[in-house]
Amino acid sequence: MRSISFFTSCIAALSSLAAAELNLSQPLLSKQLLASTFKPPQVFKNANLVRTTNLDKGYPRETINVIIENIDSKPQSEYYLPFESSLLSRVGGLEVKDKKAASKDSFKVEVVGYDAESSTEFYLIHLPEPLEPKGQQTLSITYSVLSALSPVPAQISQSDEQYLQYTFSAYTPSAYNTDKQKTKVKLPSSDVPDYTKLPAELNAEKKADPQKQGSTFTYGPFDNIPSGAEELVSVRYEFTKPLTHASVLERDIEVSHWGGNIAFEERYWLQNLGAQLKNHFSRVEWQKSSYMNPASSALKELRVPLQAGALNPYFTDDIGNVSTSRFRPGKKEALLELKPRYPIFGGWKYSFRVGWDADLSNYLRKLSTGESYVLNVPFLEGPRQPEGIEYSRVNLRVILPEGATNVRFQTSVPLVDSTTSLHKTFLDTLGRTTLSLTAINLVDEFRDRELIVTYDYPWTAGFRKPIVITLGMFAVFAATWVVGSLDTSIGKKKTV
Amino acid sequence: MSSPLLDVWDAASNSPYQPTVGKGSQFTVGFLLLVTAFLLGGVFGLNRSFINLPILGIPASLAFGFGAVYMICAVGVYV
Structure with a gap:
């Protein structure tokens, strides 16, 4: 029986290979698998926990400030940190810092999980120094959740207000017992037509939850919540702004030593995850209301701040150049204002590319130790919108000059993959050394995080391009001479 | 997690990369080199001899090689 099931699973694996269509909707996460009987050892307790959910932007941003205490006898x-598996694949940019030393680097964090059938997976946070028994430490855990807000109603008219629903647990999911905790929800406005009410018995101060204070809702405080406990609650609030979601962002950075230039190109596949249109799109209504500039669930404009010194920007899509864009160069910052060809309503998609050049001297420095260079570029640029933008996958390529070796890099952005390969383009013989980095579930708060790359580039490698062309040209001259000196005349050779 | 590469970047603050030929003069340099290559090639074409092959061919090829690289940069394809 077992052999039959093994055989069928082999067939299934092979057939999935044959129908090779890469499904990138499921992010590729590297993780460590644990035995299905795994339960985190109960060596900590959460003495006090405050979780703040910020719904100002088009994605929820969670901040958990927690005082942890070692209740074991060893350091x-x-x-x-537990997450449901469906949620874990949408959690992005999880960073953990010591609340009392916020300027220090964030802690090492990795994803661990059960087998594929388990519904709970964990982020494992490595404290830089083991916590002594009875010792306490304050952690500040921040992350964003992508595609977490659902429009309710799911269909609205063109100029209607949009309402979003967010469902979360009033008890912060934790693998440890929590003595005291509270969940705060910061909403963008006080227009909150629906929310879950919790009975006063659950609350430690016997107050009916949530307690409202302006646009902030507070659930709790709750006392002595056991590990793994959940109490799902929902809020539905007004948010008449687009939910801009980039399924893929491809960003190329090309370094040219000969031209003294660094070229950036970004290719976006955008989608608005907001409420869909109930009726057809009415251009007349859109045009009439555009002078009043009302809040709209459609994405009308993208403002991309670039670093000072950006040159030659372009904005194209599948059809060609999009002329509805403006470029404002400035001393501190250059601003690229892009208007898509059409307003992007809920469920609509738009893909485009933007690119620009800059002088290489602002980004590249030569090291005093021989022929090495250090490059410092932003990992992510992209639009800066009041409602934010989320990226489910970012593929960054740093295309270094042909012949660059010993590539090393460093960035504070959490990555899932990094490879070095060759990329062939104009006037290349071997191909240019290319560093490819992949990150998933990023949000626009990761703009301007630095990426530092060092590489060796001997001057002999730099001369490869002109020398190859020189040799080719010389071959033409030599061939001309050989062909010109052939005697193709008919008859006897004349002797003059 | 320290940041050794950031220290490397800061340490090299006095030596930003400067190309041999700046962006503003790429077209001039490329054009002059290509004209030189064209003229030398033309002279070689009028008088193809074995001795002219190194005397005219090598400088013409070198001028064409470097000229082509600068010209392609000058028109916006930064190689």
């Missing part, structure tokens, strides 16, 4: 350094 401990591994703190587990």
